[in-house]
Amino acid sequence: MAVLQLPEWTALAPALILAGTALILFLIDSIDPHSTNRTLLAGTAVLGSLSSLAVAVWYTAAGVGATGIDNYGVIDLLGGQFVVDQLALYFMIIIAVVTALVAVASHDYLRDHTYQAEYYSLVMLAATGMSTMAASNSLVTIFIALELTSLPSYALVAILKDNRGSVEAGLKYFLIGAVSSAIFVYGVSLVYGATGSLQLTNIAAVLESGDGAVAEMDGLLGLGILMLIGGIAFKTASVPFHFWAPEAYEGAPAPIAAFLSSASKAAGFVLAFRVFTTAFPLEATTAVIGVDWTLAFVILAIVTMTVGNFAAATQENVKRMLAYSSIGHAGYVLIGLAGLSADGGELVMGAAMMHLLVYGFMNTGAFLFVGLAEYWGVGRAFEDYNGLSTQAPFACGAMAIFMFSLAGVPPFGGFWSKYLLYSATLEAAADNTVLLVLAAALVINSALSLYYYSRLVKALWIEEPILDRDSLAQPTALYAAIVAAAVMTVVILPAFGPIADAATEAAAAIVTQ
Amino acid sequence: MSGMASVPLQDTVLLPERLGNLTGLDQFGLAGELLATLIGAIFVGSLMLTMTALAGPWAKRKITASFTDRISINQIGPAGIGIIIADAVRMLSKELIVPENADRPAWDLAPIVVVSSALLGFAVIPMGNGIQLADPEVGLAYVFAVSGIASLGLVMAGYASANKYSMLGGLRAVAQNVAYEIPLVVTGMSVVIFAGTLQMGEIVAAQGETFVTIVGIDVPRWYALVNPFAFVLFLVANFAEVGRNPFDTPEAPTEIVAGYQTEYSSVYFVLIYLGEFLHIFLGGAIIATIFLGGPAGPVLPGIVWFIIKIWAVFFATQWLRSAVPRVRIDQLIEIGWKGLLVLAFANLVLTAVIVGLIA
Amino acid sequence: MMIEALIAVALIGALVTFIAPNRIAGKLAFAISLVPAALSLWLFAAFDGSGNALRDGELAFESQAAWLEVGNYSISWFVGLDGISLPLVVLTTILCTLAIVSSWTPIDERESQFYGLILFIEANLIGVFAALDFFLWFVFWEAVLIPMYLLIGIWGGPRRKYAAIKFFVYTNVASLVMFGAFIALVFGLGDSVTSFALPEITTAMLDGGPEGLFGLGGTTLASVVFVAMFLGFAVKVPIVPFHTWLPDAHVEAPTPASVLLAGVLLKMGTYALLRFNFTMFPDQVATYAVPIAAIAVISVIYGAMLALAQTDLKRIVAYSSVSSMGYVILGLVAYTQFGVGGATFQMVSHGLISGLMFMAVGVIYNATHTRMVTDMSGMADRMPIAVGILIAGAFGYMGLPLMSGFAAEYFIFFGAFGSGIPYAPLFTALAMFGIVIVAGYLLFALQRTVFGPYRLETDYEVGRAPVHDVASMVVLLGLIIALGVAPDLIFDMITDAIDPIVQGGEF
Amino acid sequence: MTVDVQYYVLLSMAVFCIGLFGVLTRRNALLFLMSVELMLNAANINLIAFAFYHGNLTGQLFALFTMALAAAEVAVGLGIILVLYRNFRDVDVTVPRTMRW
Amino acid sequence: MNDWIAIGALALVGVLIPVGMMSVSYLLRPTVPETSKRATYESGEIPTGGTRIRFNIQYYMVALLFVVFDIETVLLFPWAVAYQDALAADIPLVRALGPMLLFVAILLVGLAWAWRTGAVQWAQTPRQLETDRS
CATH class of the missing domain: 1.20.5 (Single alpha-helices involved in coiled-coils or other helix-helix interfaces)
Structure with missing residues (x-):
């Protein structure tokens, strides 16, 4: 394979391509600021994200990051500031997929929007940040990637400048984001103080060596880790920094809500996975700070999924319901970290990663459907969606698939990933019985979630429309994105074998390193 | 100029320590050192204030008069130099009129900020003969940083006066400062590439080396000679930064009366006025230090050369004041962002590339 | 690869139909559904399997492919047919084709979606009966629910929303219970199991059973799982007291959905009971035989009594299904060759008969727009052929000899009577009493509706049933009589697959 | 003449807490922004003090990045506050209540 | 000291x-x-209105732009200081100069974009106003 001949920095190509696309979009806009050529802009964005996807898939297939005789091994870049391994590539794939879907859907959603090029380039920049986050191996690069993700996201949420909801959402997202990033960076500074290093592997090395300074500053380290969890909780929309999510998703343009709730969340999780497996090996950290950090994730996971699901069940607004359900799903994925307390934790984490991939399709699709509804101008409440299926059976069919998949009803992807998560948790529970509670919470919450998801399906398919609607337009690109997401949610089933392998291997690689 | 390089231009001993030795204060431990430092600071402060006092009420008028072929002050003292004292007494004893609606704390604070920010910059300037208060490693960045505080003072003045002219003046000052700060700093950076340090003393020392030898005369490695393009850019950006013609839109007497200082009177006005002149001199000091070899020069002692150089810059500002018309605010902004900034980056990149290729 | 072809044809057909214009959707779906029907008949003819699929039997049309690895377990695509599943597959394909035909008249909006969903259900039903990997089976099992939910919810009667949700919630919760229990069982089996393939799990269960899980002992775990799974499937069957969703769903569902619901979906429950509970847990069956038999008998009698109290023809047929399913459970719990075989036979037979009944009721409803016994009389005047077939079906229900119902019930009673359960004769006798009630309510209803003077007042013409409806009913009736005359047509096959289970399980 | 690192940490914690207090109590978006800056700068104090303590430059370098990112954050924040003012005629963060909080 | x-x-x-x-x-x-x-000085006229005037949006635009570019200099300074040393240490030119060029290039893309979209343009010409309106 040609990978060997490529210089090392090309290992970051999936992220670099996204960055390049963003710059190209800026250039296009600079050449003709008043251009209304939506297809060119969206096309560039889609092309960029698809190339990023293709490269990431190619690398994965070629064995970049995989260890073994025929593979290329984990690639360290810039003195270990970045690391391209299977985990990084896996999440780069998720991010590129979601970005592509969002870019396609935005083509129609933004039809009358003034800031087309800016929109796409901001999306690309945010995607760059997420992709970089997947490969970051140092708290420095992590923080930069985090901000590179957050800053365009703030702007994107508020991009409908004359829409009060959008501005309000942007403000709230920004306020909470700014505070949480301040907390995160303070946590970084404390961890640095305790260990004298910002690179994850070095931090782990210092912790394991039990150096004098670390032992002295155990309190600082503990506080630092707690603050890091805070930053991560924000990015993944988990308790206690989840307040922004419903507001931001509700006010943001729907494709952006899709983007944030899928890709951004995935990026937050890759960050959590990497930081906590690489930098804070469980035994060594516990020996220093005296507390097992998985305990924090056990609590966060349970609280997050419960809060998310119960709040979702009481919503009248579809987008808000999806927002809370997205919080609930963050809780499911957090199990991946909580499970690390037991043997077989890498299986739990692998399952959580799979859930994120499937979630990337189904949740993006669901939000894009909401985008379609906004495009049509039907309302936002459940009742407003009544009987849409008579006019748009395909989109509604896709939405039904997303809803059932999110609820974890077989045969869709969501069932599989949830099941894998459940069974892996159960297996790990043999080692640490606390996990039984998590498994139970997962099942109970999933069962509860069926209530509100099926409520939407019922509105779409079974209820009669309240008002007579004019015939609805069929925007090609939005439809294409939604149908593609739906097809992937289903078609992912036969491909589940290799995906499961990839996820589990990636998880195992970082857990046991 | 031959042999200049052999003379140690830069004393590694800084002013406070030297004073400590001189006065014997260093025998008293920390307190003595502090006292010596304070004396040094007072010395530098007074030196600069003296120059400003000279320039503001007297030299400025004289120079302008000469350009416009008029006779200016000539009554009090020789060549009217006594006007300095007269003006000082007059201004200090004027009634202070506080505009209604003024935001008092900010309005009172603004003059102090303007003056002290300018004074602070001089702390790291090597003035020759060991007159340098401090020589931190980040000297150049520090100078840029503190001189930037002035615009805060200006906007405070503009805002707190509760006057539309003042407000506009303050805003313009900020817009102008931000537009020209970046070309200024980026051009300064192209000098840093040569010197490889931000320490003012080092920069000056680096300029002591011989650049070329023309007909037996060693031309020193002044960066104005090494990179004249950067020098011109820096000069222009500096004029804008200190708000002198042709870039004096924040005051623009024909447009917005007197800008941010419209409502100021009495000693407050004096302070703001002084502050402006201090800034001109600070700009001159920076130019002298990073482009003109600091206090270097033949025959005369360093401090004298240094003063000559900064007065030369001051003279240039007054020259331009008489010779060049003011640009409009929109032109000003566009020159900054579209002209100088691009040129500054071009200069930086070219310098870096050339240095890289030569090395 | 034949099973894959069968499923693929139905799935692709579903997609094609979904995008086809409404106008031609019905005919198109019919044409497409003929392919699996013909294919399944060919499978029937070419069947060469023997023994029970889960007990090392010789599988017909087997195919297996690795799918994914989950931790210590592998999941595979594993399908194959034995003597139990093949008749049910054939039943499915035939009933689906006929259901499509019977929808031509009543379904007049969103046809393409309707027929698409029917074909989608067909694909999944075939999958349910053919799958031999637990996960694969579960996927198909659950995938049936969603289209059925939509069929009831969209094209149903006035209370369709309530009925659809009730159906969905009941069956889904049941699935969840069953699923959780089964997973616990697999984990409890420990290292002896490395995949979710049902034969492997069955072997492990019979070779010693579970080791225990989370502090539960092996036997306790097996009992808990057995009960949980029984409850899970009982909802689907349904068995009293979990039957309440059924009448609602049936009454509100459109005729073709009812046909499939009663004809095939209920059999999923009994099929699963047979495959899981009664194959994997012989010990637990023995332990709980009496309560199960009691429940079965209660179902028979209580279902019949409820049917007696109804005035809605569809409700009568629906409750009678509860009663008939009671027979199946009784047959299963008897655990003899004739008992279990008869139960399996009854599944097929009841599928045909109840399908026929629902169709007939549907035809009458299409014409009169009412199903109330009290509204109608003298229907024989207006639609003699349809009513004739209805009566024939009712006799089939009552167990008239030479019809499949008779054979089925005979086998069951014979098997149950000779079974080793305590009080077996008593249970059998009580269940037989159920037939009397069945005869009572059916004859009562028929007498009121069919005979006497015609007195329904309508502002539209009530005429003869359409030819295609009658034709499909005739096909069903033919099958019923054929099975009644020659039960060995499938009974041999069934007993061949049953024997490995009941051998040694005799008590 | 060096100051022990714990005093820097105390200072930074004080600054951080002041910032946090501001974040929790200020309703003006601009003041909120300033409070966040305080929190970020508290981290910078830590980073630089620890860089000195550990004798490596990593912390200083990271402080540079933090500053850059803080500036970018302010830029975006100001942009959002501008559109906020345009839409709500106010920079009070509790005014926008189009959605439930 | x-x-x-x-x-x-x-x-x-x-x-x-x-x-x-x-x-x-x-x-x-x-x-x-x-x-x-x-009284507030307004060239001898009676003062009208307050000072909370709405000023040109461009003031904000250049301020935001400044924040970005100014911070960029913070990141460039360390490079400028280390550049000569890096060259002296025989680090290849591409590695010593390349990152800075890339960095500046990205900034210039940003500047070009800001320029073209009128962020640094104080007043609009009548023709631009015309095209904006259409």
């Missing part, structure tokens, strides 16, 4: 001088309160 103490001393002096001048003036100057004197 520490550099920063010297700077602190100068800061003290820098504050004390103006404060001292203010104090001297306070002692010297007369105070004749009169309301009309304190």
Whole structure:
């Protein structure tokens, strides 16, 4: 394979391509600021994200990051500031997929929007940040990637400048984001103080060596880790920094809500996975700070999924319901970290990663459907969606698939990933019985979630429309994105074998390193 | 100029320590050192204030008069130099009129900020003969940083006066400062590439080396000679930064009366006025230090050369004041962002590339 | 690869139909559904399997492919047919084709979606009966629910929303219970199991059973799982007291959905009971035989009594299904060759008969727009052929000899009577009493509706049933009589697959 | 003449807490922004003090990045506050209540 | 003596001088309160309206732009300082210069974009107004 001949920095190509696309979009806009050529802009964005996807898939297939005789091994870049391994590539794939879907859907959603090029380039920049986050191996690069993700996201949420909801959402997202990033960076500074290093592997090395300074500053380290969890909780929309999510998703343009709730969340999780497996090996950290950090994730996971699901069940607004359900799903994925307390934790984490991939399709699709509804101008409440299926059976069919998949009803992807998560948790529970509670919470919450998801399906398919609607337009690109997401949610089933392998291997690689 | 390089231009001993030795204060431990430092600071402060006092009420008028072929002050003292004292007494004893609606704390604070920010910059300037208060490693960045505080003072003045002219003046000052700060700093950076340090003393020392030898005369490695393009850019950006013609839109007497200082009177006005002149001199000091070899020069002692150089810059500002018309605010902004900034980056990149290729 | 072809044809057909214009959707779906029907008949003819699929039997049309690895377990695509599943597959394909035909008249909006969903259900039903990997089976099992939910919810009667949700919630919760229990069982089996393939799990269960899980002992775990799974499937069957969703769903569902619901979906429950509970847990069956038999008998009698109290023809047929399913459970719990075989036979037979009944009721409803016994009389005047077939079906229900119902019930009673359960004769006798009630309510209803003077007042013409409806009913009736005359047509096959289970399980 | 690192940490914690207090109590978006800056700068104090303590430059370098990112954050924040003012005629963060909080 | 103490001393002096001048003036100057004197100066006209005027949006635009570019210089300074040393240490030119060029190039893309979209344009020409309106 040609990978060997490529210089090392090309290992970051999936992220670099996204960055390049963003710059190209800026250039296009600079050449003709008043251009209304939506297809060119969206096309560039889609092309960029698809190339990023293709490269990431190619690398994965070629064995970049995989260890073994025929593979290329984990690639360290810039003195270990970045690391391209299977985990990084896996999440780069998720991010590129979601970005592509969002870019396609935005083509129609933004039809009358003034800031087309800016929109796409901001999306690309945010995607760059997420992709970089997947490969970051140092708290420095992590923080930069985090901000590179957050800053365009703030702007994107508020991009409908004359829409009060959008501005309000942007403000709230920004306020909470700014505070949480301040907390995160303070946590970084404390961890640095305790260990004298910002690179994850070095931090782990210092912790394991039990150096004098670390032992002295155990309190600082503990506080630092707690603050890091805070930053991560924000990015993944988990308790206690989840307040922004419903507001931001509700006010943001729907494709952006899709983007944030899928890709951004995935990026937050890759960050959590990497930081906590690489930098804070469980035994060594516990020996220093005296507390097992998985305990924090056990609590966060349970609280997050419960809060998310119960709040979702009481919503009248579809987008808000999806927002809370997205919080609930963050809780499911957090199990991946909580499970690390037991043997077989890498299986739990692998399952959580799979859930994120499937979630990337189904949740993006669901939000894009909401985008379609906004495009049509039907309302936002459940009742407003009544009987849409008579006019748009395909989109509604896709939405039904997303809803059932999110609820974890077989045969869709969501069932599989949830099941894998459940069974892996159960297996790990043999080692640490606390996990039984998590498994139970997962099942109970999933069962509860069926209530509100099926409520939407019922509105779409079974209820009669309240008002007579004019015939609805069929925007090609939005439809294409939604149908593609739906097809992937289903078609992912036969491909589940290799995906499961990839996820589990990636998880195992970082857990046991 | 031959042999200049052999003379140690830069004393590694800084002013406070030297004073400590001189006065014997260093025998008293920390307190003595502090006292010596304070004396040094007072010395530098007074030196600069003296120059400003000279320039503001007297030299400025004289120079302008000469350009416009008029006779200016000539009554009090020789060549009217006594006007300095007269003006000082007059201004200090004027009634202070506080505009209604003024935001008092900010309005009172603004003059102090303007003056002290300018004074602070001089702390790291090597003035020759060991007159340098401090020589931190980040000297150049520090100078840029503190001189930037002035615009805060200006906007405070503009805002707190509760006057539309003042407000506009303050805003313009900020817009102008931000537009020209970046070309200024980026051009300064192209000098840093040569010197490889931000320490003012080092920069000056680096300029002591011989650049070329023309007909037996060693031309020193002044960066104005090494990179004249950067020098011109820096000069222009500096004029804008200190708000002198042709870039004096924040005051623009024909447009917005007197800008941010419209409502100021009495000693407050004096302070703001002084502050402006201090800034001109600070700009001159920076130019002298990073482009003109600091206090270097033949025959005369360093401090004298240094003063000559900064007065030369001051003279240039007054020259331009008489010779060049003011640009409009929109032109000003566009020159900054579209002209100088691009040129500054071009200069930086070219310098870096050339240095890289030569090395 | 034949099973894959069968499923693929139905799935692709579903997609094609979904995008086809409404106008031609019905005919198109019919044409497409003929392919699996013909294919399944060919499978029937070419069947060469023997023994029970889960007990090392010789599988017909087997195919297996690795799918994914989950931790210590592998999941595979594993399908194959034995003597139990093949008749049910054939039943499915035939009933689906006929259901499509019977929808031509009543379904007049969103046809393409309707027929698409029917074909989608067909694909999944075939999958349910053919799958031999637990996960694969579960996927198909659950995938049936969603289209059925939509069929009831969209094209149903006035209370369709309530009925659809009730159906969905009941069956889904049941699935969840069953699923959780089964997973616990697999984990409890420990290292002896490395995949979710049902034969492997069955072997492990019979070779010693579970080791225990989370502090539960092996036997306790097996009992808990057995009960949980029984409850899970009982909802689907349904068995009293979990039957309440059924009448609602049936009454509100459109005729073709009812046909499939009663004809095939209920059999999923009994099929699963047979495959899981009664194959994997012989010990637990023995332990709980009496309560199960009691429940079965209660179902028979209580279902019949409820049917007696109804005035809605569809409700009568629906409750009678509860009663008939009671027979199946009784047959299963008897655990003899004739008992279990008869139960399996009854599944097929009841599928045909109840399908026929629902169709007939549907035809009458299409014409009169009412199903109330009290509204109608003298229907024989207006639609003699349809009513004739209805009566024939009712006799089939009552167990008239030479019809499949008779054979089925005979086998069951014979098997149950000779079974080793305590009080077996008593249970059998009580269940037989159920037939009397069945005869009572059916004859009562028929007498009121069919005979006497015609007195329904309508502002539209009530005429003869359409030819295609009658034709499909005739096909069903033919099958019923054929099975009644020659039960060995499938009974041999069934007993061949049953024997490995009941051998040694005799008590 | 060096100051022990714990005093820097105390200072930074004080600054951080002041910032946090501001974040929790200020309703003006601009003041909120300033409070966040305080929190970020508290981290910078830590980073630089620890860089000195550990004798490596990593912390200083990271402080540079933090500053850059803080500036970018302010830029975006100001942009959002501008559109906020345009839409709500106010920079009070509790005014926008189009959605439930 | 520490550099920063010297700077602190100068800061003290820098504050004390103006404060001292203010104090001297306070002692010297007369105070004749009169309301009309304190009126806001508007070239002799009676002042109208407040000072909370809505000013040109461009002030914000350049301010935001400045924040970005100014911070960029913070990141460039370390590079500039280390550049000669890097060259002296025989680090290849591409590695010594490349990152900075890339960095500046990205910034220039940003500047070009800001330029083209009119972020640094103070006033619009009539023709631009026309095209904007359409």
